[in-house]
Amino acid sequence: MDEIKTNVIEELENVFDQLNTETQETPQIPDELNLLPLRDAVIFPVLVAPIVVGREPYMRLISDSVRDGSRIIGIVTQRDPTTEQPGVGDIYPTGVVVTIRMMNRNRDTTQLLVQGIQRFQIVEVLTEEPYLRAKVKLIEEAITLSDDEQLQVEALRRELAGTFGKIVELSNGDMPDHFKEIEQVTPVWTMADMIAAHARLSTAEKIQVLETFPLVERMELLHSMLMREAQIMELGANIHSQAAGEMSKAQRDYYLREQLKVIHKELGEGDERGRDVEELRERLDSAQLPAEAQKEADRELERMARMAFGAPEYTVARTYLDLMASLPWAKSTKDNLDIPHVKEILDDDHYGLDKIKDRLLEFLAVRKIKQERGEPVRQPILCFVGPPGVGKTSLGRSIARAMGREFYRLSLGGVRDEAEIRGHRRTYIGAMAGQIITGLKRAGTNNPVFLLDEIDKLGHDHRGDPSSALLEALDPEQNSTFRDNYLDTPFDLSNVLFITTANGLEAIQGPLRDRMEIIELTGYTEQEKVAIARQHLVPKQLGEHGLTVEQVTIKDSALYALVQGHTREAGVRSMERQIAAVCRKVTRLFAEGRTEPLTVDKNTVAEFLGAPRYEFEELDDITSIPGVATGLVWTPVGGDVIFLEAQKMEGSKTLQLTGQLGDVMQESAKAALSYIRANANELGIPANFWNETEIHIHVPAGATPKDGPSAGVTMTTVITSLLTGRRVKPRLAMTGEVTLTGRVLPVGGIKEKVLAAKRSGVTTVILPARNRKDLEEDIPAELRAGMTFHFVDAVRDVLELALEPVDKPRRIRVKPSTEKTVSDPLPLAPPPSGYAWEPRALARVRNAILPIVFDGEPSRWRG
Template identity: 55%
Template sequence: VYQNRLKKLKVSRDVREELEKHIKRLSQMHPESAETAVMRNYLDWMFSLPWNKSTVDNLDLTKAKAILDEDHYGLEKVKERIIEYLSVRKLSKRIKGPILCFVGPPGVGKTSLGRSIARALGRKFIRMSLGGIRDEAEIRGHRRTYVGAMPGRIIQGIRRCSSNNPIFMLDEVDKVGADFRGDPSSALLEVLDPEQNHSFRDHYLGVPFDLSKVMFITTANLIDPIQPALRDRMEIITIPGYTEEEKLQIALRHLIPKQIKEHSLTSKMISFSPAAVKKIISLYTREAGVRNLEREIAAVCRKVARRVAEGKKGKVRITTQNIEKFLGPPRIFRDQLLKKDKIGVATGVAWTASGGEILFVEASKMKGKGNLLLTGSLGEVMKESAQAALSYARAHTQEFGINPQLFSEYDFHIHIPEGAIPKDGPSAGVTMATSLISVCTERKVRWDVAMTGEITLRGNVLPVGGIKEKVLAAQRAGVKKMILPAANRKDLIDIPAAVKRKMEFVFVEDIKSVFNEALVPPFQAPSKKGMKQDKSPSAALEHPENG
């Protein structure tokens, strides 16, 4: 039987020789010996693998794009990368499968995106979770000398889908462990290297298997825990958290229809107004993804399903007025902007895992000996930023008209509210400096101006990260003007045009430009370093040499 199957099998010479050797050995064994069962099991595995079976790729770019857009809203960078791969695949049949790594917070659709890519390409889909795996044999398999030996999960997945070119998703690659049984991350180096995986050797098979046609996609919440050598082999695609507008569209297009169907309701029984969905997003959830949003929508659907089950008739319309009847009082407190200019209170913005937040930096002075007191659960980097801001103020007393005696006769206290939440990072440097100078010069800080940037002792403003999330947080809070480091001008390309039209952006290289924009009255007319931008979206990219 095995000889007949071998004649039909198209494999490399090495594999054929190995199979012939084992078939010959099997024919010489006693049918009831234990070794015979092991040998039969091995041959069954070898003949069941798709050595040369491939699915035909869907090379219709328009159709593939339509499928990706139908399954996921936004995520343009990922979609573009997949369409690029398909384009090259259309021109050349020899292209190796790319190895992509989707990095982003929980709930943004990394795993479901892999399934969508498989559907768009017309390929089989295999998902393997790496979370908590500690044994190298899970990847490479066991040698046949062990009782109950089996191939690793890579080969098992390939056999299960009966195709040698599937989409293979390795979920949670940042949560792989390691112990005395080996390091699975090191075993993955061969699997995820396009130069090596054409001859991947599983311990159980003992012969090379070609994985070069497989498109590997890995997912991770954080990039840091991934072994550097493994990280180097993957093309990192960052999937940021969704904006409020994107969440609204995802809810209206995907989540609400899905939950209505799952709860056996129809559009004649329940409807959600866009304003009600916005209220759920802003006042009942605080996350980068949409998992909690889906749970809240499901909670509303359950209450309506109960009403229908009790025999009550009529359509239930979910609006901003009645949403609290279904979900209770709001759970999220959102910081509200001050409504008037104040001395010593500057508005900053911070990046968090669930998006951006505005924060207030409060400074005050009291009789003392020139000490600096910092409160609000600040990290070391933030404390150093406050010290740098105070040193800058002390070094420029004459320039700002500050009495030098002030720093020896008064203590300064900087506090950032919501003290239970740990805060760190250098990006609040300009905000702290502005609130300190405001207190020292008795000038008010404009309430509708937010700022971010790292400060140096020389007064230079350095670039920071998370600009998209910070700008969106400022816009949600009602900020009219945003002060950003000049080097961050390039990051405005990621911000939606509608947001750019509503806000004015000022790009600065020096802290003095910040003071001139934020303090009332300003020290002088804004300098050329305060490169001002008008409200048109195109203006963000008019002078790339300044960024």
């Protein structure tokens, strides 16, 4: 290589003599050339330059070009120096034809000395393998110029020579002195190319000069570049002189510090800012930002570099760029697509929940097949809906562990500001990114499992509607270009697996609910609660209370006692608290000196926790009188039983409803009353009872709001029970919507309601006929054991099943003396004047077997 450098210097010293010789022969240039790409260099015509070739295809190119005897190749420049084997789109279309004047080959590289001949443009690429070969068009210099052009060229020639001479002087010997005589080089385009080749210009600027074919435009472009370079070199010389003037003879090392101080003073920046800018630039480069985000970051970085250190805008810009550099633009984790392994993890973490587990395994199966085919995968937006304590949040964490992804949880309860989701614009003081972008930064990957907890607890006020702000993030068709207000550039959320949780769907906006796949988690059965406690809750609480399985054994009988007597919920949180209470009692025993192991059974539970809080017998006590019935309701915290009470008083056409009943529930009561009035004769009720009766219906737990149509059949039953005096059968509960014509319509939440009935000791349940499929699909056989289910289509079937039976109506004959109307019920007193009792009828009345009513005919009574 030293030999090549020596030859280059010799060639440069002789170039002036060679340029002006008329006897110089130009070799014949073919129309097709082998193209040699250079990584970060530009060759100009006439000039001599050394080249080192180390890539195997191009070493072969040199060999082929020398072997055919022409020694002529085309030199082009790569757009990206890091490209190993560039194609036609990776090189600039303008190059220079060169001839190989010297070649030195060793084991790994080939060293060349080449001389430029003429510009060319690529017309057509003939082949890219093993190297580029193309058909080219030679660019001829314009020899004939007009008078005006000659004057302009001459003026530019002098300016170029003068400016370049100044640059040579300011280079302090870095450039050969004979460059000061550059003005003597002819023709003028050769002088311009020679200046462009040796001036301190970037590769992009040299390519710009090479691709500018009109001579005047080329010289003007080169002159502007030289003027800028000369100004920079003059400024550097002034800085050097100023620093040298301040240097004392005793402190030579002070020179470097003063020089650095002057540089920062001239540029208007401090040491700290320079370090900040360089650090952020390195971090942004390593973050692999998309093109649009990179453009925004570069713009902000340049703006920050011009700011005064310590200015408020400087801190804002630095915080923004720090966030941009910290986001996981290109960092992701690899999914675990081993389906049996994922199923094993899910089964270990959660008991039951088979539907949810199957849905996740189906998603992973689809992802596995699509990845094997190289097709994109659409991430679903799952929404787990169910009462508290059934494992919605912990299931999201388990899904992340099973898939091998990072997990991040964002609680949306009480969030009212839209900016909490989408961020604040940077124009505001204290602006920051939204919780979604912040969560991705904390997760560290662009494909975590992102749990949006309690999405039904979102609020909205004058600051905006957070639910609407989530529409873009939770839409698989749009979230690939999610734009946070603070970030102000798109971020791809399509790789994020969003999971939302809610206790109910009513509070979620329709458009937001439409974007999610709803998966319902219902409450647990007693058997499931005991299994969960045995596998998860008991070991956890033993560990938290300093106990071991060798010290304490909690039997299933104790767990059943806790479930049946001390908890009445859909989930297992209260169950866990009761287990913790038992563990505290046990820990105290061992702390007080007990050494023998302890076995906890149902008797131990009664000793530790006292009498059970819930008793099944209360149903028999409450429903032992007419006018009381048991209904089943769904609530956001699971199913529950309610007791409807009715009383009648003297009055007229009045229906009172208390217990914080909603509009729909009040309408159900009115529909039930209208049905009873329309069918009073069939039900054994006086047709004119409404003219003389005031009815009051109350639903206990009056502090709790209640609403919904599912209490319709219960309303009808309780009013009928009140007016007929027939009690509701013990331990019987019902649910269903009622219509004016007496039809029973289906309702929701069947599993939760049946679970509540089971917990409360109900043995007979009346359900709408169209809910039969819900019972068979959602309620396991072991839960239905010991319970009787009746499915009805009409209210008369409900009344027949729910009310205590009566004897077949009997005719009671009396002898009237005149036509009179008798009201119901007939008192146990002498009949009205003009009537006489038959002995059997009087005996029945005295025994209060049946109420006696007038059947509309003066000569007969019906009971």
